[in-house]
Amino acid sequence: MxxxxxxxxxxxxxxxxxxxxxxxxxxxxxxxxxxxxxxxxxxxxxxxxxxxxxxxxxxxxxxLKWAEMRKRFFKFIALFILVGTLHYIIDYIFRPSKIGFFRAFSSAVGSAFGLSFIDVTLLKKKED
CATH class of the missing domain: 1.10.287 (Helix Hairpins)
Incomplete structure (x- = not known):
């Protein structure tokens, strides 16, 4: 309850x-x-x-079980690297004078965390 x-x-x-x-x-x-x-x-x-x-x-x-948690953690790492790299590349192409590591990777952390763990936060886990 x-x-x-x-x-x-x-x-x-x-x-x-x-x-x-x-x-x-x-x-x-x-x-x-x-x-x-x-x-x-x-x-x-x-x-x-x-x-x-x-x-x-x-x-x-x-x-969560360890296997599920490990899978989510690897998904988080992969999404973090992907989003951070894409954000940095897009900044390099469109705004080369305003490239910022902090801005690129802070948005990457938030996006990766949200995509990896949103169902843990908001959705009720089905009970067996």
């Missing part, structure tokens, strides 16, 4: 973040004068999610 509560809470936070992002993009697009409290709340939600999602993923990944 506890797993279901954490799963529902995580899905609600992600949905709230997506709705907040859409609202904030619409407000910025239409150049509407908004309350500063909404922006502060959105920033706090973003930082909370940046801490919460990896922690929940690590806690849920501990329950």
């Amino acid at each position: 506890k797993k279901n509560k954490v799963l529902i809470f995580t899905k609600m936070l992600c949905t709230l973040f997506a709705i907040g992002t859409i609202i904030l993009l619409y407000i910025m697009y239409k150049d509407i004068d908004i309350d500063f409290k909404f922006i502060i709340g959105y920033v706090f939600l973003t930082f909370f999610l940046l801490l919460y999602i990896p922690i929940i993923t690590i806690l849920n990944a501990r329950k």
